[in-house]
Amino acid sequence: MSATSAIPTVTRRALAGRTINPVGLGCMSLSWAYGGRPSDEDGIALLHRAIDLGYDHFDTARLYGQGHNETQVGKALVGKRDKVLLASKMGIFATGEKRGVDCHPDTIRAELEKSLTLLQTDHIDLYYMHRRDFTVPIEDSVGAMADLIAEGKIGAIGLSEMSADTLRRAAAIHPIAAMQTEYSPWTRQAEIAVLEACREVGTTFVAFSPVARGALANGVRDPQALEEGDIRKAMPRFMGENWPRNLTLIDGFNAIAAEHGVTPAQLSLGWVLGKGDHIVAIPGTAKVAHLEENIARWDWTIPADAMAAVDALINQRTVSGHRYASGMLPTIDTEDFAAA
Secondary structure, X not given: OXXXXXXXXXXXXXXXXXXXXXXXXXOHXXXXXXXXXXOHHHHHHHHHHHHHHOOOEEEOOOOOOOOHHHHHHHHHOOOOHHHOEEEEEEOEEOOOOOOEEOOOHHHHHHHHHHHHHHHOOOOEOEEEEOXXXXXXXXXXXXXXHHHHHHOOOEOOEEEEOOOHHHHHHHHOOOOOOEEEEEOEOOEOHHHOOHHHHHHHHOOEEEEEOOXXXXXXXXXXXXXXXXXXXXXXXXXXXXXXXXXXXXXXXXHHHHHHHHXXXXXXXXXXXXXXXXXXXXXXXXXEOOOHHHHHHHHHOOOOOOOHHHHHHHHXXXXXXXXXXXXXXXXXXXXXXXXXXXXX
């Protein structure tokens, strides 16, 4: 989108046959990835607070805490299940004998049954393949998920970190409600082809890490000070000589936010939602203060000059380092930029 293009007004948006707040909640941080997890009591309290604040889209996955996250979300939604669009994912196996990605039809069905039990529900509104299984035709996996829709066990099909070509192949078998991929001012791979493909086939784009894993929420100054086990410590953008370069961009981004009277996180979310009216975002957090901040300006429409300033400052050419370490890249189907 150019600086002169019309920026969508941020209103409630469509996802999986419903109209939702465009700022949803990524629940991963309550179980895994960014250092120590909060207590179960605090996690459930945060989920309840999210509902009170107007969050009506929760995103979880079997991978997060190896079932812990689904269990916690399930407990939090007892008596509140009708208040949120519930999304979960299957397909990535990180423990035990099975490791890697498995989206065979039989596996999809078996994993769904486990998720239904953990989530304490009889249906999941939006069910994703967490990654592309390159050993199974996407048509076969989508066909299996379509059977689950017919049985009333899931409401809609989602794909995660997959390419425009994969989306089109999948959509030829059954409508695809959502494509979930990382997207923020400093992660632009979706702009290569996926964002437009989503618009073409009527798929909502769900942006995860829309505040750049905390970097564009003024949440990281020294990656070495992050807690043990925090996955950002192994991500190239937070390492070595890349970080000081990226920190300079972050300081400039923070200045743009201050100029427009919003926090950096709110600016980043406004930027994401301003890139298309078929986009929703799912920032994650384990802190109530951030939960409140992320939704407080959900209806703020980013001005064209702010959009242009962010685009000029932070983009594929100015950010140092890839979003993932090299070992992760073969598992990602999303289009990528050529190496510099």
